[in-house]
Amino acid sequence: MRLVSLLAIGATLVGVGAANAATSGRCPARDFQAAAGRAIDDLDASQSFTGAVLVAIDGKPVLRRAVGEANREWHIANTADTRFRIGSATKTFTAVAVLRLVDEGKIALDHPVAKYVPNLPQAWAGVTIRMLLSHTSGVPDYVFAPTFRGREARLIQTPESLVALVREKPLVFAPGTGWRYSNTGYVLLGMVIEKVSERPYADYLREEFFKPLGMADTGYETEDAVMARRASGYMRTRDGWTAGPFMAPSAAYAAGALYSTVGDLLKWDQALYGDRLVSKAGRDLMFADYRNHYGLGWQVDETWGTRRLSHGGATPGFQASFQRYPDRRLTVAALSNSELGVAEKLATDLAGLCLGASVYPAEVALAPSALDAFAGDYRDAKGGPVKVVRQGARLVAYFGDQPAGTLYASGPTAFFMKVSDAQVSFRGEAGRTRTLVVHQHGKDYVFDRASGH
Numbered sequence: 001m002r003l004v005s006l007l008a009i010g011a012t013l014v015g016v017g018a019a020n021a022a023t024s025g026r027c028p029a030r031d032f033q034a035a036a037g038r039a040i041d042d043l044d045a046s047q048s049f050t051g052a053v054l055v056a057i058d059g060k061p062v063l064r065r066a067v068g069e070a071n072r073e074w075h076i077a078n079t080a081d082t083r084f085r086i087g088s089a090t091k092t093f094t095a096v097a098v099l100r101l102v103d104e105g106k107i108a109l110d111h112p113v114a115k116y117v118p119n120l121p122q123a124w125a126g127v128t129i130r131m132l133l134s135h136t137s138g139v140p141d142y143v144f145a146p147t148f149r150g151r152e153a154r155l156i157q158t159p160e161s162l163v164a165l166v167r168e169k170p171l172v173f174a175p176g177t178g179w180r181y182s183n184t185g186y187v188l189l190g191m192v193i194e195k196v197s198e199r200p201y202a203d204y205l206r207e208e209f210f211k212p213l214g215m216a217d218t219g220y221e222t223e224d225a226v227m228a229r230r231a232s233g234y235m236r237t238r239d240g241w242t243a244g245p246f247m248a249p250s251a252a253y254a255a256g257a258l259y260s261t262v263g264d265l266l267k268w269d270q271a272l273y274g275d276r277l278v279s280k281a282g283r284d285l286m287f288a289d290y291r292n293h294y295g296l297g298w299q300v301d302e303t304w305g306t307r308r309l310s311h312g313g314a315t316p317g318f319q320a321s322f323q324r325y326p327d328r329r330l331t332v333a334a335l336s337n338s339e340l341g342v343a344e345k346l347a348t349d350l351a352g353l354c355l356g357a358s359v360y361p362a363e364v365a366l367a368p369s370a371l372d373a374f375a376g377d378y379r380d381a382k383g384g385p386v387k388v389v390r391q392g393a394r395l396v397a398y399f400g401d402q403p404a405g406t407l408y409a410s411g412p413t414a415f416f417m418k419v420s421d422a423q424v425s426f427r428g429e430a431g432r433t434r435t436l437v438v439h440q441h442g443k444d445y446v447f448d449r450a451s452g453h
Contacts, residue, residue: 025057025058025060025062026057026062027055027057027062027330027353027354027355027356028354028355028356029353029354029355029356032062032063032353032354033062033063035353035359036055036063036350036353036354039346039349039350039353039359039360039418040053040065040067040346042406042418043067043342043346043418043419044067044068046396046404046405046406046419047068047236047403048340048342048403048405048406048418048419049067049068049334049336049338049340049342049343049346050067050068050069050078050234050336050337050338051066051067051068051078051082051084051231051319051334051335051336051337051338051343052064052065052066052078052079052080052082052084052261052262052333052334052335053065053066053262053332053333053334053335053346053347053350054080054262054263054265054266054331054332054333055330055331055332055350055351055354056266056269056330056331056332057328057329057330057331057354058329059266059269059270059329059331061263061266062354063350064080064262064263065080066078066079066080066082068337068338070082070229070230070231070232070337071231071232072232072234072241073232078231078337079229080261080262080263081217081229081261081263082229082230082231082261082335082337083217083227083228083229083230083231083259083260083261084231084259084260084261084318084320084335084336084337085221085231085233085249085256085258085259085313085315085317085318085320086256086258086259086260086265086313086318086320086322086335087252087256087312087313087314087315087318087319087320088183088255088256088311088312088313088314088315088320089256089258089260089265089311089312089313089320089321089322090186090252090254090255090256090257090258090313091186091255091256091297091311092268092297092298092311092322093205093209093258093268094186094189094190094193094254094255094297095133095189095286095296095297095298096209096272096277096278096286096297097193097204097205097208097209098129098133098189098192098193098296098297099278099282099283099285099286099296100208100277100278100282101193101196101197102282103278103279103281103282106196106197107129107192107196108129109128109129109130109133109285110128110129110130111128111129112125112126112127112128113127113128113129113132113188113192114127116129116191116192116195116196117188117191117192117195120163120167121167121168123170123171124137124139124171124175126174126175126176127139127175128175128176129189129192130290130296131175131176131185132182132185132186132188132189133185133189133296133297134179134290134291134294134295134296135179135180135181135182135185135291135292135294136175136176136177136178136179136290136291137171137175137176137182137185138171138172138173138174138175138176138177138178138180139166139171139172139182139184139185139188140166140169140170140171140172140182140184141166141180141181141182141183141184142162142163142165142166142183142184142187143183145165145166147165148165148251152165152251153245153247153248153251153316154245154246154247154248154251155248155251156223156248156250157248157250157251157253158250159187159188159190159191159253159254162184162187162251162253163184163187163188163191166184178291179291179292179294183252183255183256184255185255186253186254186255186256187253187254187255189254190253190254190255191254193254201220201253201254202219202220202222205219205220205258206219206220209268209271209277213267213268213271214267215260215264215267215268216264217229217260217261217263217264218258218259218260218261218264218268219258219259220249220257220258221249221257221258221259222249222250223248223249223250227259230259231318231337232244232317232337233315233316233317233318233337233338233339234317234337234338234339235316235317235338235339236338236339236340236403237401237402237403238398238400238401238402238403238404239401243317244316244317244318244337244339245316245317246316247315247316252315256313256315260335261335262333262334262335265322265331265333265335266331266333268322269322269324269331270331272324273326286298287300287309288300289301295309297311298310298311299311299312303325303348303351303352304325304351304352304355304357305355305357306325306327306328306355307325307326307327308323308324308325308351309323309324309325309326310322310323310324312343312344314339314341316339317337317338317339318335318336318337318338318339319335319336319338319339319340319341319342319343319344320333320334320335320336320343321333321334321335321343321344321346321347321348322347323347323348323351325351325355328355330351330354330355332347332348332350332351332354333347334346334347334350340403340419341419341420342419345418345419345420345421349418360408360416360418361408361410361416362410363408363409363410364409364410364411365393365409366409366412368390368393370412371390371393371394371395371409372390373433374388374390374395374413374426374433374436375388375389375390375395376388376433376449376450377449377450378435378436378447378448378449378450379447379448379450380445380446380447380448381446384399384400384447385398385399385400386398386399386400386436386447388407388436394406394407394408394409395407395409395415397424405417405419405420406418406419407424410423413425413426413427420440421440421441422438422439422440423438423439423440424436424437424438424439425437425439428449433449434448434449435447435448435449436448436449
C-alpha cells in the first residue's frame with residue numbers, strides 16, 4: 001500500500017434523505033455557516049488547506065472565504081479574488097467549446113479526429129471527437145511519458161510536441177472499448193478547436209466565453225505573463241513548505257492551462273444553465289454518463305443523494321474542485337495553491353453541509369491520558385511508518401513523510417479525518433494499544449506498534 005493513498009480524496013455517497021429543497025439564496029441547513037466555518041477553520045489551523053472557497057445557491061454566494069498565503073515569501077494572504085491555476089478543470093471549457101462548434105455545424109462528434117488534425121498515426125484512425133471528450137479513445141496520456149515530468153513539463157511546448165510524446169506508442173485499448181483518462185485527448189481537442197475556428201485556443205475562449213461572461217479573472221496562462229493577484233504554488237511535506245515544481249503552462253494546453261477565481265467559476269456555472277453557451281441538446285450530451293461516471297468533459301455522478309456535475313484539477317503546486325449540483329441549484333468551488341489533495345474533499349464536504357447531510361461523525365472528547373495511550377510508532381508489513389503524537393486535546397498522525405493529519409475522536413478507540421475519507425481505529429488490551437488500522441475505500445490497512453512503544 002502506498003502511504004500517500006491514505007490521504008487520497010473520495011466523496012462518500014451519503015443520502016440527504018428528507019432535507020428540504022434549496023431555497024433562493026440560502027442553504028437548507030440552518031447551521032451551515034457555523035458548520036462550514038468549523039470545517040474550514042480546522043483545515044486552516046493544520047495548514048491542510050490554503051486557498052479560496054465559494055458556496056452559492058441560485059447563483060448567490062452564501063459563503064466566500066480565503067485562508068493561507070498566496071505568496072509565502074512575501075506573506076501575502078489569499079483572498080476570494082486570488083487567481084489560481086485550475087488544472088484539469090480547464091477540460092470543462094474545452095468541452096463546452098467543442099459542443100458549441102458542434103451546435104454551429106463545424107464539428108461532428110462522431111467524425112474521426114484525423115478529419116481535423118492531419119498526420120496522426122494510422123492506429124488512431126478510429127478515434128472520434130466523442131471518444132476524446134469522454135476518455136474512451138485509448139490514446140495514451142503524454143504526462144506518463146518517461147521524460148515528461150523531468151524535462152518536457154518544464155519547457156515551452158506546442159500541441160504537436162505534446163502529441164509527439166506518445167504518437168509511437170500503442171493504443172491502451174481499441175477505440176471506444178474502454179475508459180482511460182487521457183490529457184492527450186484534450187490536447188487534440190484544442191487543436192481541433194483551433195482548426196475549425198481559425199483562431200488560437202486561448203483567443204477562442206477569451207472571445208467566446210470570458211469577455212461575454214465578464215470573466216475578467218480567467219484566462220490562458222503563458223510562460224511570460226505578468227499577472228495581478230496570481231497565487232504561487234506550493235507543496236507541504238512533514239518538514240514544511242517547499243515551492244511547487246515549475247510546469248510550463250503550454251505543457252498543459254487545452255487539458256489544463258487555465259487560471260481562474262472562485263467568483264469567475266460561479267459565472268461559468270450560471271451560464272451553463274441556459275442556451276447562451278451550448279444548446280440543451282448539447283448539454284444533454286455533455287452531461288450524460290458515457291462510461292466510468294464521465295460525460296463529455298465532466299464527471300457525472302451522485303453525491304449527498306443528488307446529481308453532481310464536476311471536475312477537479314491538479315497541477316504542480318495547485319489543486320482545484322468545481323462542483324455543480326443542478327437539481328439543488330448549488331455550486332461549490334475550492335481552489336488551492338497547495339498539492340495536499342484537500343480541495344475536492346473540502347468542496348464535497350461543504351456541499352453536504354449546505355444540504356444538511358451528516359458529513360462528519362459526532363466528535364467526542366477523550367482525556368489526555370487516553371490519547372497518550374495511542375501515541376507511538378507503527379509500521380505495516382512492508383515497513384511503512386505511521387507516527388502518532390498527541391497535540392493538545394487531539395491526536396495527529398504522520399503517514400510516511402506526509403504532513404500531519406489531525407485525528408478527531410468519534411469513540412473511545414475510533415477516529416476520523418477531515419483531510420480524507422479515512423477512518424482510524426486502535427486495537428489492543430486496555431491501556432496497551434497494539435495495532436492501528438486505517439479504513440479507507442472498503443479496505444483495512446494494518447500497522448503494528450513498533451517494539452519498545
